[in-house]
Amino acid sequence: MKIMVTGGTGFVGSHIVDALEEKYSGSDILLFVRDMAKAESRIRAGLTVHQGNITDRTSLNLAIDDFHPDVVIHAAALADDWAPLTRLMEVNAQGTLNVIEAMTQLESSPFLIHISSSSVYPRVASVYISEETPYGPYGNYHKSKVAAEKIVKDAIEKGVIEASILRPPNVMGSRDFTHMAKISNAMKNGKFPMIRNGKAKQTWVAAEDLAQAVLLIISQQRKAKGRIYNVKSFEITVKDLYDQIASRLDISKPPKSYPYFLAYSVGFFSEILGKLRGKRSTLNRYRVIKFSRDRLFDDSKIRSELGYQPKWSAQETITKTMDWLQKEGIV
């Protein structure tokens, strides 16, 4: 089985590559990367690395024509809430189309595992979100992820490729420079906004569990083809997440708690201020909603169809992530 990975130098992709390395021979894994320096340790471990860019069809054509993968895991994306829509579309939507078109140049097209995101769903939902929940992207990044999915679905429907789509919620683990790093640093600086007493429940997937879901799809392509899957490890309230991180950081002072409407108004005005100053605001309406509303996902489909069983609890995942953040001096 020959497997090509895009985005293997990123947070999610690197965990997928770790899991692949445990199961497959290094020479059967191809990393398609922008920056060869970031892939140095993988090259030393015997993996094949091809330099390119998903916005450049020729580089994708060359990599795929040379390596002839059986499976392509597409985890490369511009994961940035603040990037302009045109750039997000170029990388996330057009980049996905480029990957698919390059795959179809082979006589027998490889199987695609597309790493999508729960951001394709509406931000506010009062019930568990299943794969049947209609799209409801909140911002530009979310819109670009919907556009990418539609490209994959269209290719499946036209019989151009066989593929599965995975929709992870927030991913937690080592090598993440966003979620937990930002939350921990905001807490350290006394700037973490506890809204509605932190009652909101969030859903996370441990990076290792997500990687296992990818392995399950690879080994059960026939069952998984044409399917979309939610995947998760645990649910945790904002308050419990705060408390666990606080105990790691020796923060004893309780956070300031704000009512929702006050936090939302502050978020709104700091967004405007940020735009006027050309700076990213720490608090915005999206973050206020994110930390004040339940966001729950139904992952029964991947459990029943592919036998997915998350192995990582909240406590283990937080501990491992904090270990890494502290070791790297990020927090």
Ligand SMILES: NC(=O)c1ccc[n+]([C@@H]2O[C@H](COP(=O)([O-])OP(=O)(O)OC[C@H]3O[C@@H](n4cnc5c(N)ncnc54)[C@H](OP(=O)(O)O)[C@@H]3O)[C@@H](O)[C@H]2O)c1
């Ligand atoms: N992190 C989460 O919580 C989360 C949640 C749900 C879904 N996801 C999805 O998971 C995927 C990976 O996200 P991530 O969090 O791992 O982001 P990340 O750490 O920023 O990694 C992004 C990866 O994509 C590569 N990349 C970006 N633009 C590229 C281009 N034009 N050509 C080739 N490679 C390019 C990056 O390469 P460089 O290393 O060179 O920058 C990096 O390897 C995305 O599809 C994202 O939507 C992530």
